[in-house]
Amino acid sequence: MTTGTSEQHIVSYGKLTAIWLALLALTALTVWVARHNVGIGHVWGSLAIAVIKGGLVIAFFMHMKYEGRLLRWLLFFALSVLAIFIGLTFFDVLYR
Amino acid sequence: MNSAEKVHPPGNGGFWNDTGKTGITAWIFSTDHKRIGLLYFYSVLTFFLIAVVLGVLLRIELMAPGRTIMGPQTYNAVFTVHGVLMVFLFIIPGFQGSFGNLVMPIQIGARDVAFPRLNLFSWWLYMAGAAVIITSLFTGGGPPDTGWTFYVPFSERTGTNVSLAVFGVFIVGFSSIITGLNFVTTIHRLRAEGMTWGKLPLFVWSLYATAWVQILATPILGITLALIIAERFLGTGLFDPARGGDPLMYQHLFWIYSHPAVYIMILPGMGVISEIIPAFARKPIFGYKMIAFSSIAIAAAGSLVWGHHMFTSGMSDTAILVFSFLTFVVAIPSAIKVFNWVSTLYRGSISLEAPMLFALAFILLFSIGGLTGLILGAAATDIHVHDTQFVVGHFHYVIFGGAVFAFFGAMHYWLPKFYGRRYAEKPAVVAWVLMFVGFNITYFTMMVLGMKGMPRRYYDYLPEFAPLNLVSTIGSWILVSGLILMLVNLFRGLFKGEPIDRNPWGAATLEWTIPTPPPTENFEEEPVVTHGPYDFKKAGIT
C-alpha cells in the first residue's frame, strides 16, 4: 500500500508563511487588547483570540483542513469532552 | 461443530510453537497479541490473588469488634493496598490487557493489533508501575494508608509512602492510555473485509467504548496524581484551604477519572456476557444494535456523573441536583443491556455450562449492584448510607459480582481455545455455586450493615454489628474456597484436560473458525466476513 490519500496534500511555503504572519498579528492584537481594553469580558476576548490562533495552527500547520472527516470529528469530540468536564465542574464552582 | 482434527499437546501447536526466541524471552519480548494477552492475564491474576488474600485478612479483622489479628495502622494500610491492587493493577488493565489482547484482533479478522511493539511496551509499563507500587509498600514511611482514593488533605500530610505509590499508579495509567489508543486504532484500521461496524462482535464494541474512556479520562488521573506529588514535594498548596486551595477540587479531578474508570472495569465484562449468552442460548443476540449503542451510551453518560461521589462533601446544591439527575440517566443504557440479555435467553435452547452460569450470575449480581447504585445516586438517600458498608457492598456487587464474574466467565469461555484443552465441567459448576453463595453472604450482609449505620474503613465497630460481621466473614471463606476450586480445576484442565476442537461451544464469532490453539498470525488467509457475529444459521452451527 502506498501512503494514504490525505497526506499527499502539500501545503506550500507561501501559505504556511501567510498563516505565520496571521498568528503574529493576532499575538500583537491580543497583547494590545490586554494593555488597553481593561474591563469585563476581557478574559473572554483573549480566549477568543487564542481560539482563533489555535484553529489556524490545527487547520493549516497540523493539516486538519486536509484530513478526512473521521479525524475532524474525533478532535471535535475530544475537545467537547474537555469542555463538558470543565462545564459540569462549574455547577459546583459557581453555585457554592 | 467441526469434526475432530489433529489435537496438539498442551502448550504446543499454533502460536505456542512459533520459533525464534526461547524461554522467557519468547514471552517478555514477544509482540504477538496472544502472548502479550497471556502475559497480561497472568500478571493481573497474580495481583488479584494477592489482593484477595488482603481482602480475606480484612474480613478476619472485622470478624469481631476490637483487635482480632492486626492493629489499626496495619488495617488502614491493608484496605488501601487491597483497593489499589484490585482497582489499578487488576480490574482496570485486566480485561483490555488479557482478553482484549487475546481475542479482539481475532474477532475482527486481523493478524495483530495496529501497534504491536507499543502493545508490548504497554505491558512493560504496567509491570514497571506495578513494581513501583510494590516497592512503595516496603520503603519510606511504609505502605500508604489513605484508601485507594488518595483524598487530600490526608494524602498530603500522612508520613506513609504515598508519593511512590501514586507515581506507580501514574505509570500504570500511562500504560492504560497506550492500550486504549492502540485498540481504537486497531478497530478503526484493521477490520477484515466485510467486517462492518454492524457486524462487529459486541465484545469488540465494548472494548471500543472502554478504550475511549481510557484515552479521554486517564490523563485527568495522571495530572491529579502528579498534583499530589507536587503538593507533597513542592508545597504548591493547590488543595490547601489555608493558602486559598480547595480540597473539593481534588475530589472533582479524581472522580472525573475514577468514576468513568468504573466503566473501564465493567464495560468489557458486559461485552463478554454479550458473547456468552447467545453462544449458550444458541440464539442470535436480541437487540444487537441497542447493546452496541448502549456500550457507547454508558461510556458517554458515565463520564458525566462523577459528582455523585461528593454529595456529602460540601459541593453546591445545584451540582448535587445536576449530578444526581445525570446518574439516573446512566441507569437507562445499563437496563437496556439487561433487558436484551434476558430477551435473548427467552425461548433459547439454553445449555447451563460454566461460562453460562457465570453470565447468569453476572446478570443478577450486576442488577443488584446497579439498583443499589441508584440509592447512592439519589441525593436524599445517599446522605443516609454515604461512607457506610453499604457503599462497599454496592461496589463489590458491581465490580466483583459484575466485572470479576464476567472475567471468570471469560476464563472458562476463551482460555481453552488458547490452550487447546479444557477444564472438567462438574468441579467448575461446584466452584460456581460456592462462589455465588459465598459472594452473596459476604456482600449482601455488608449492605445491611451499612443501612444500620456501620461506617466503611473503620477498624472497630459497635457490638451490635458483631453478628452480621461474623456472617460476612464466614461468607468470605465460602467465596474463597470456591475461588480456589475454580482456579485449580481451570488450570489443571488447561494443561492436562480433555483436548478440544475448533469450536467447543458452537459460537459464531471469528475466533472459533481458526485452529485450536490459534496459529501465530491467526488466519492463514485474510478472512472475508459475510455474516453477523451471532448468525448461527449462516455460520452452519445447529
Added chain:
Amino acid sequence: MSGGLHKDNAGAKLGMWLFLFTELLLFGGLFLLYAAYLARYPREFGAAGREMHLGFGTLNTVILITSSLLVAMAVTAIQRGARRMVLLLLGGTVLCAATFLFNKYLEWSAEIGNGIYPGSSRLTAGPPGESVFYSLYYLTVGLHGLHVLIGATLLTFVAVRVQRGTIHAGDYVLLENGALYWHLVDLIWIFIFPLYYLIL
C-alpha cells in the same frame, strides 16, 4: 482494510492524534483548576498576572509560533524531497526550542529571585488567591517546558533518521507525527499565554 503487515500510515497518524487528545486532557486538568480558581479569586489573579514578565511571555510566544512554522515547512520540504532543507528547518525548530527554554530559565530565575515560588514566605504571607495563581503557573508552565524538552528530543531523533535516509519522500509519517507533537506544544502555549500573562 487489511491484515496489518504493511505500514499503515493513516493508522499511525490516527494513533498520534489519539495521543495528542490525551495530552490535551492532561493539560485540561490544569486548565480546569485555573478556571475554577479564577472564578473564585478574579482580583487576586488579576493582580498576580500584572506582575508577570509580559516581555518574556510575548517573546516566547513569537519563538514558538515561528518554530511551529519551521516544522510545518519541514513536512512540506520532505514531501518535495528536499532533504537538506528538512534538516535545516528541523535544526531551526530545535534551536527555537532551546531559546524558549533559555528564556524560561531567565524568567524563572527572576521570579524566584523576587521570592515568587511555591511555598515561598512572600506567597505564604500574601493573599490566598495569589499563591494559587503562581502554583498553577509554575505547574502548567513547568509541564509545558517538559513537553518542549520531549518535543525537541523527538525532533532531533527524527532529524537523525532524515539524515540517514530512513525518513524520505516516500515514507515520512514519523516526521509528520513529530511535527504534530510539536504543534501541540505550540497550541498549548497559545492558551497559556493569555491566561497567565495577559490577565489583568
